[in-house]
Amino acid sequence: MSKKRNHILVVVLIVALMLTFTACASQTAAPAPAPEESKYPEKAISVLIGFNPGGGSDQLAQLANPFLYKYLEVSVSNIYKPGATGAIAWTELAKQSKNDGYTISVTNTPMLMTNYIMNDDITYNIDELTPLVNVLTDPGVIVVGKDSPFKTYEDFAKAVEENPGTVTVGNSGTGGDDFFTTLIWEKASGLKVQMVPFQGDGPSYQAAQGGKIDASFTNLGVVYGQVQAGNVRILATFTNERSGLVPDVPTMKELGFDVVAGSSRGYSAPKGIPDDAKAALIEAFEKTFKDPEFLANIAKLGQEPDIMIGDDYAKYLKDSETEFINIWNEVKDQVK
Amino acid sequence: MDNILLGLTNVLTLMNILAIIGGTAIGLFVGAMPGLSATMAIAILLPLTFGLPPATGISMLASLYLAAMYGGSIAAILIRTPGTPAAAATVLDGYPMSQKGQAGKALGFSLVASLVGGLISSIALLTVAPILGGIALKFGPVELFAVAVLGLTMIGSLSQGSPIKGLLAGVVGVMIAMVGMDAISGAPRFTFGNIQLYSGIPFVVALIGLFSIPQAIRLIEKDQELIKPGSIKDKMLPSFKELKSMWVTMIRSSFIGIFTGLIPGTGGDTACWFGYNEAKRFSKHKEKFGTGYPEGIVAAEAANNAVVGGALIPTLALGIPGSSATAILMGGLMVHGIMPGPTLMTQYADVTYTLIWALFLANFAMFGVGLLFTRVSVSVTKVPNKVLGPIIIILSVIGAFSINNNIFNVYQMLGFGLLGYFMDKVKIPSAPMIIGMILGMMLDNSFNQSLMMSQGDYFVFFKNPISATLLAIAAFSLLQATPLFRFIRRKIKNKVA
Numbered sequence: 116m117s118k119k120r121n122h123i124l125v126v127v128l129i130v131a132l133m134l135t136f137t138a139c140a141s142q143t144a145a146p147a148p149a150p151e152e153s154k155y156p157e158k159a160i161s162v163l164i165g166f167n168p169g170g171g172s173d174q175l176a177q178l179a180n181p182f183l184y185k186y187l188e189v190s191v192s193n194i195y196k197p198g199a200t201g202a203i204a205w206t207e208l209a210k211q212s213k214n215d216g217y218t219i220s221v222t223n224t225p226m227l228m229t230n231y232i233m234n235d236d237i238t239y240n241i242d243e244l245t246p247l248v249n250v251l252t253d254p255g256v257i258v259v260g261k262d263s264p265f266k267t268y269e270d271f272a273k274a275v276e277e278n279p280g281t282v283t284v285g286n287s288g289t290g291g292d293d294f295f296t297t298l299i300w301e302k303a304s305g306l307k308v309q310m311v312p313f314q315g316d317g318p319s320y321q322a323a324q325g326g327k328i329d330a331s332f333t334n335l336g337v338v339y340g341q342v343q344a345g346n347v348r349i350l351a352t353f354t355n356e357r358s359g360l361v362p363d364v365p366t367m368k369e370l371g372f373d374v375v376a377g378s379s380r381g382y383s384a385p386k387g388i389p390d391d392a393k394a395a396l397i398e399a400f401e402k403t404f405k406d407p408e409f410l411a412n413i414a415k416l417g418q419e420p421d422i423m424i425g426d427d428y429a430k431y432l433k434d435s436e437t438e439f440i441n442i443w444n445e446v447k448d449q450v451k
Numbered sequence: 452m453d454n455i456l457l458g459l460t461n462v463l464t465l466m467n468i469l470a471i472i473g474g475t476a477i478g479l480f481v482g483a484m485p486g487l488s489a490t491m492a493i494a495i496l497l498p499l500t501f502g503l504p505p506a507t508g509i510s511m512l513a514s515l516y517l518a519a520m521y522g523g524s525i526a527a528i529l530i531r532t533p534g535t536p537a538a539a540a541t542v543l544d545g546y547p548m549s550q551k552g553q554a555g556k557a558l559g560f561s562l563v564a565s566l567v568g569g570l571i572s573s574i575a576l577l578t579v580a581p582i583l584g585g586i587a588l589k590f591g592p593v594e595l596f597a598v599a600v601l602g603l604t605m606i607g608s609l610s611q612g613s614p615i616k617g618l619l620a621g622v623v624g625v626m627i628a629m630v631g632m633d634a635i636s637g638a639p640r641f642t643f644g645n646i647q648l649y650s651g652i653p654f655v656v657a658l659i660g661l662f663s664i665p666q667a668i669r670l671i672e673k674d675q676e677l678i679k680p681g682s683i684k685d686k687m688l689p690s691f692k693e694l695k696s697m698w699v700t701m702i703r704s705s706f707i708g709i710f711t712g713l714i715p716g717t718g719g720d721t722a723c724w725f726g727y728n729e730a731k732r733f734s735k736h737k738e739k740f741g742t743g744y745p746e747g748i749v750a751a752e753a754a755n756n757a758v759v760g761g762a763l764i765p766t767l768a769l770g771i772p773g774s775s776a777t778a779i780l781m782g783g784l785m786v787h788g789i790m791p792g793p794t795l796m797t798q799y800a801d802v803t804y805t806l807i808w809a810l811f812l813a814n815f816a817m818f819g820v821g822l823l824f825t826r827v828s829v830s831v832t833k834v835p836n837k838v839l840g841p842i843i844i845i846l847s848v849i850g851a852f853s854i855n856n857n858i859f860n861v862y863q864m865l866g867f868g869l870l871g872y873f874m875d876k877v878k879i880p881s882a883p884m885i886i887g888m889i890l891g892m893m894l895d896n897s898f899n900q901s902l903m904m905s906q907g908d909y910f911v912f913f914k915n916p917i918s919a920t921l922l923a924i925a926a927f928s929l930l931q932a933t934p935l936f937r938f939i940r941r942k943i944k945n946k947v948a
Contacts, residue, residue: 197855199632199649206646233637236644283904289637311592311903314634314896327591328904 155216155392156189162382163208163220164193165201172201172221175250175380178412182403187395200290202230202237209239214385216392219247222383228436229290232443241436245388246429248400249381251413252421253334255296255353256364260324261346268350268370271330275306284308285319285331292378293319293332296353298442300332303372320347334378335360339417353377359419379421381428397425455577458804461506462812470507471809474514475816479824481515482522483534489519489719489776493783500783506802509783510809513763516776517810518817520719520756521565524748525825528557532666532843536658537719537755539885540727544740544747551743559687560745561752562821563694564701568753569814571705572712572760577807580768590714592900593911597918598714599894601925602721602886616879624887625894627652635899647859654720654888656851656864661881663847664868669875671840687825689745697749700730704753711754712761718776719755721889724882726754760810767795767803 162180166172176193183191196204204220205227212218222244231237257271265271275282286293289312297310311328313319316337323331324347339360341347349364353376357366367374382400384393403409404422413420423431461467482489493512500508523538528545541561548557590598603621630641631651642648704726711722730750731740740747766777784802789795795803851864871881905911912918 195856197650198857199646202646202649203855203857234632234639234646234649236639236642236646236649281906288634309903309906311900312635313900322591325589325591327593 155389155395156187158217159190159192160187160216161218162191162193163204163212163218164195165197165204165220165223167195167197171253171378172223172380174416176221178409178416179250179400179403182406182409183399186399186402199237200226200230202234202239205230205244206237206239208383208385209243212385214245214387216384216388216396219382219384219396222246222381222432224379224432224435225292225295225439226290227383228432228439229295229443232436232439233290233447241383241432243386245384245386245393246432247382247384247393247396247425248404249379249421249423249428249431250400250404251418252377252379253336253418254358254377255293255332256335256338257330257332257350258320258323258338258342258347259330259350260326261348262326263323263329263348265330265350266348268365271350272304272306274329275308279307280309282308282330283311283328285311285313285322285328285333287316287319287333288312288314292334292376295439295442296374296376297332298446299376299438300353300367300372300374302442302445303374323347336417360417379431381423393425400424454800454804457801458806458808461801461805462510462808466504467507467510467805467809468812470503470511471514471813472816472820474511475518475813475820476824478515478518478520479522479525479817479820482519482538483525483824489516489523489535489537493776493780505784505789506805506809509780509802509806510813512780512783513759513806513810514813514816516780517569517756517759517813518820520569520759521562521752521817521821523755524561524565524752525558528561528748529554530666530843532663533658535719536655536885537723537758538751539658539662539720539882540723540751541748542662543727543751544742544744547741547743548745548748553743555687556689557743557745557748558825559689560697560748562687562818562825563689564697564704564749564752565756565821566814566818567701568705568708568756569759569817570811571702572709572757573807573811573814574760575709576760576763576767577811580764580807589917592897592904593915594917594921595714595893596897596901596912597915597921597925599890599897601921601928602725602890603894604925604928613878617883620874620879620881621883621887624884624889625891626887627657627884628888628891629895634896635903647857651892652863652888653855653860656860657867657888658720658885659847659850660864660867661871661874661884663843664865665871665875665881667840667843667847668868668872670843671837687822693745697746700733700746700750701753703729703733704750705757708754708757709761709764712758713764718762719758720885722754722758723751724886726750763807763810767807 160183162176164172164176173193173195180191180193196207198204201223205222208218208220228241231240257268259265259271265274271282284297286297288294291312293316294310294312297308301307311322313322316333320331320333320338320341322328324341330350335349335352335358338347338349342349342361349361351370352358352361352364352366353374354366355368355375357364382396384396401424404420410420478489493516500511503511519535520537523533523535524541524545526532526534527538527541528549531542531546533539533542545557545561548554603625626641628651630648632639632642632649639649707726707729708719708722711725712718727740727747727750730746731737734740734746736744736746762777763780766781784795789799789802847864847868848861851861852858874881874884901911902909912922
């Protein structure tokens with residue numbers, strides 16, 4: 116082979132690579148069909164995802180995007196900005212994104228608030244956002260492995276009472292939803308456990324499943340598959356009413372403690388977006404939530420919808436923020 | 452049994468076979484490009500598979516994962532830059548071989564080892580997935596701590612020349628792993644008020660910087676023709692005789708790969724070092740490793756391909772991803788509405804067994820495509836250094852940016868590039884730093900978690916049989932490097948002689 120021909124070959128290879136990239140990029144950013152009458156939306160909408168592709172936020176966005184496309188008639192594409200448990204994406208949403216309604220983000224509780232409550236370096240807060248809708252809440256649950264001696268919540272509570280501070284209970288990480296759920300539950304019940312933070316929900320419930328720790332505070336959607344397979348047992352749920360997915364499990368309310376907790380996922384926009392944009396977005400979400408196909412897909416994920424619209428969602432975020440600030444002020448000295 | 456046969460008939464459709472071959476080709480290409488890891492490629496391609504049936508889409512991604520493991524060795528051998536993190540150990544013997552003019556043979560060994568590793572792990576996945584899956588749950592924080600300690604002892608054997616410099620690099624690596632929010636206390640460490648550092652320094656960013664940039668600078672500095680590996684004048688496929696002496700290494704590395712894949716959180720990037728290190732430990736020709744010894748390539752490549760099947764075992768049997776790439780595959784299943792978990796083997800058996808068979812067939816696709824593509828890829832080394840250097844830098848920048856779509860990662864990558872360049876100048880090896888980074892986080896978290904579980908009792912690590920055994924092996928491997936052992940070994944040798 117001549118030297119020249121090899122050069123050409125290399126160039127072709129590189130061009131092919133670049134084309135691959137461009138193809139990948141343009142796949143999601145296809146030009147939007149122009150609407151005829153209404154002003155908003157006129158161009159593609161970006162959804163900032165503060166976590167890795169394949170995570171919970173991505174799952175929700177992947178499910179919802181086709182329906183938003185259907186009802187808004189512009190393309191809706193994800194932009195992944197993972198890092199600092201979502202804070203990088205949410206800081207961008209609050210501080211840098213244009214408030215024209217074309218950039219929205221999947222916002223998760225409690226991380227949306229606990230990020231800046233716990234860390235002074237994180238400077239955005241929910242007052243700089245326009246909460247749009249909440250889509251689902253993955254309720255908090257207490258799980259144990261199938262071989263655990265705890266058959267009911269009472270067994271568990273009794274053991275904790277007799278051995279204060281030594282029963283090991285996993286959570287998905289300091290500052291995560293399960294961490295706060297455990298603290299809220301401890302406060303309500305007056306009991307004290309040894310909390311063990313893991314990196315994510317998976318390692319936390321797996322440690323309980325394998326008998327490495329006594330129990331795990333985690334989320335229903337996370338362990339639903341394992342519950343069906345009989346590998347873990349749910350002792351109680353932190354819900355208002357019994358979940359349709361596990362109707363036999365008592366709620367914490369029934370057990371005498373008014374603790375409702377979980378991890379919610381919804382959508383927010385930057386503060387001060389135009390009223391017509393906010394109205395159009397909320398309308399598209401409301402249509403999506405009535406679409407039986409969307410609801411069926413949510414159910415397949417082992418999730419139940421928990422719809423809150425506009426001001427209701429804003430109030431929910433604000434109330435949760437107050438609760439987290441109070442709890443954090445009580446415990447931060449012993450954690451840090 | 453019915454499910455296994457059902458999967459076989461499912462996979463043998465034109466659509467699925469095309470998806471497998473397509474995935475394999477993309478995987479080879481992506482793997483060969485420095486800075487593009489299999490995990491990244493799967494993440495990028497995932498949205499493109501949503502239009503396909505679940506089994507087809509996921510099979511395509513799994514084939515890509517497998518082929519990228521081999522593809523990574525192409526750049527490692529030809530331009531001393533691992534195409535994927537999992538090929539980092541292949542550089543050690545692959546590049547010296549290509550300098551000797553045996554690039555073709557080095558690639559051939561890599562391809563055959565990848566095939567063997569991939570096939571053994573596919574068979575393991577197919578036959579013992581439901582049984583083996585249980586092991587993953589036996590590894591809690593206490594056991595993971597012991598795994599991390601054992602892993603760190605590898606630094607000793609990876610520091611060519613000076614153990615002190617190797618340890619220095621290893622310690623810096625562990626410290627870099629500490630950057631970010633502490634998972635136990637939630638406190639930010641070494642973040643200097645910058646939230647970009649809260650989730651730590653992405654491992655891939657450091658890897659691209661440390662391995663690619665110094666190489667690019669070296670190429671530009673030299674400004675002379677690279678010693679050409681020749682247009683594969685030597686035959687690529689090794690003869691049966693050449694392979695015969697390596698069966699043991701290949702099979703050992705395959706099992707190391709399967710088990711490394713099985714343990715959550717560890718993948719090809721760890722397995723290649725384990726495989727390489729164990730081959731060296733058992734070899735009669737330790738001194739030949741690192742000088743262009745085919746067995747070094749075979750050890751690393753069989754291990755990293757075997758990881759694929761191994762990592763899929765807990766993913767499919769339990770819904771616990773065994774590596775970052777399988778975590779993304781799992782995300783793909785969920786988008787298709789399939790709940791990962793033990794039900795994958797029962798409720799979604801059709802998809803699952805189709806995927807397993809697809810992986811099995813992808814090994815052969817990889818071998819065929821590899822034979823064709825590899826010859827083409829040799830052209831990469833014929834580009835003048837002045838051109839190749841900037842190309843590597845551009846690809847590194849693209850790779851670093853594409854991880855999180857964040858320009859900050861590009862600066863970090865370039866910073867690591869400069870660090871790597873100066874480390875190279877003063878002969879501090881970068882491999883131990885990578886090991887320190889991989890294991891530092893695991894070491895830190897599992898240590899804290901273990902002590903929380905044991906109410907502060909340090910003996911928890913010795914009371915647990917698995918961790919006690921692993922720690923004993925680690926202690927032995929440390930002692931082996933001390934003068935005491937050298938003395939005993941010499942005595943034994945003299946006696947035998």
